[in-house]
Amino acid sequence: MKPVLVPLRAEFAKFRRVRSWVIALCAAVTVFVLLSFLSAFESRAPVGAVPVGPGGEAVSDTYMFVHQALAGDGTLTARVTALSGTPELAPWAKAGIILEPDTNQGTAYAAVMVTGDHGIRMQDNYTHDRPGLPGRVGLSSPRWLRLSRAGDIITGYDSTDGTHWTEIASARLAGLPRTVRTGLFVTAPEYFVAGAVAGTPSAATASFDWVSVHGGLPSRPWTGTAIAGSYPVASAPTWKQVSASAFTMTGSGDIAPLVGDIISAQWAGASIVNGTIAALLVVIVLTALFATSQYRRGSVRTALAAGPHRGQFLATRAVVAGSLASAAGFTATALAEVITRHVLAANGSYLFPQSGPGLARVIIGTGLLLGLAAALVVALGAMLRRSAVTVAAGIVLLVLPGILGAQTGNWLMRFTPTAAFAIQATLPRSSLVTSAYTPPNGYFPVSPWAGLAVLAAYTAAALTAATWLLRHRDA
């Protein structure tokens, strides 16, 4: 056996001999899975079917649509003179012109629109977005919008006067049928006051005039359809034809990628977070006992005499505690993922599509989180020596910032060891949707692996400091 493995085996043997520690490790797994299960079981937020966009992602598709059929190539033009909101105009409130193959949920589309705060945009298929003219729309600053179809290619234009047009962008809608629906739409998503954890549904009212369609038009009259999806709406949509080419419409909803906290307050991964924190507590107490027991009994002097290389002594203990906690973490997370997804689905909760690599990242990352936490507590134990102080320090470093973060903003979850919880983030984020991107809703202020790296840095720093202390202090 290689010399470096001897102390490692000695530490594992010490761990294995004390049966209560093995039992406690099983307790950590049990606590993790049980709390995840209870958390999922308690959550009841049933939602209906959620549409899926052309790219396979979950989408919101709820708006007021006044439309007619267009056969073959053609052009749709309209002027927007007003956009207002109740109770507030949401930054991503939208009013404009749209072209789509049918009025089904999650259908392909291309649209040019004025928005609350983001100027004119050309968007297609939920995820693509290009900016046009900036500024808000109003009576003194009306906006002209134009969509023109040539085969599969839809081109969007904007103008301030209806004579000088600027091309914004063009989009290709693959497999677009010859006859499509085209017309005016209005929708308005939830708006968020600063610091709010949940949004308030809003509605937007827009005035259109100079509406004209050129091309093959099998049916002349305009039809109004409320495209109702799963998005929470503020009021029932309305539309009124003021004259042959002028309309007033009110709509509520969104045409955008779906993110967390919109249709359901419950983030499926929250159950896993709860389980992790409970298991973390068990791991901290267990590791603190493991790390300080030899100081209490005085056997640390025997151990240090048997292996005079003190840095190695600490490293082996960190490896033993870390790998065992990681193994418990992998097992528990894998079990909890299977169980909570099953329970949440049975409760009617909506689960975002989850990729295989994403799931693997949560399972491996959570195991590593518990392992790094255990290694950190080993270092704290070697520095502080007393079990009560070690446990308190571990909890203060690994749990407390998560609570304080809710009080003082998210920066604590960026710079403290709790940043590692970002490894459990699974929800999609979109710059096209305003939402409360906060940890309780499943969004963390750092990227997953960067968050885990923050914890790893703390662990490395603590182990270095502890090794230095161990070398320079009497046992």
Next chain:
Amino acid sequence: MKHALHAEWTKLRTLAGTVWLLLAAAALTAAVSAAAAAATRCPSGGCADDPAKISLTGIYLGQAIVAVLAVTVVSGEYGTGMIRLTLAATPRRVNILAAKAAVITGLVLVTGAVAVPVSLLAGALILSGHGIGPSRGYPAISFTDGPVLRAAFGSVLYLALIALLSLGAATALREAAAAIGTVLGVLYVLPIVAVFDGDATLTRHLEQIAPMTAGLAIQATTGLNSLPISPWAGLGVLAAWAAGSLVVGGILLRNRDA
């Protein structure tokens, strides 16, 4: 009882760690409070900030150190075997627990009485510098103001109740790591579970019965209507936790071999 009290005071006074832990509790409470105030910004105005509550954020950390001290008072004696001597000297075992409770409560009250006003003063100074002060319509942090006084007194009492809760838990569990893990678990983990729970009704119920969220309702000076539990009722919940923990600890101490 007087002898027991004197004995406990002597033991605690002569322990090297006691003074350091109390100093650390006061210093870190004030430091974290000041840091929380420094991190609070409201550039556009109209934020739902409670200046007194922000200025007392340090209690979140201070309570952990108070809990360590209270746990050590009991678990330290079990660790060294001193407890057998203590029990032999005072055969009425409940008196020992009462004496420990009295001594630790006194020390924590003094510590809190230093840390809380310092935190509030620092917070008032820093927050008004950030525009979160009376000039923008926020309530002033003034010691003549009823709600602020209640928050200040309540926070000191809160720390004392945390000490009693920890004392009872340590008497029941004996082992220091298990006791501090249990106390901090109940204090910190219940609120996180409440936050990460999607069900609003359940979250509210958890916040009403969890000792930390209920007890810290005493710090609120604004938005009293949206609290999960009213300030004094909240402190009452924590007091019930502390009393329950002391009763369990007392019964176990009386009926169990040391």
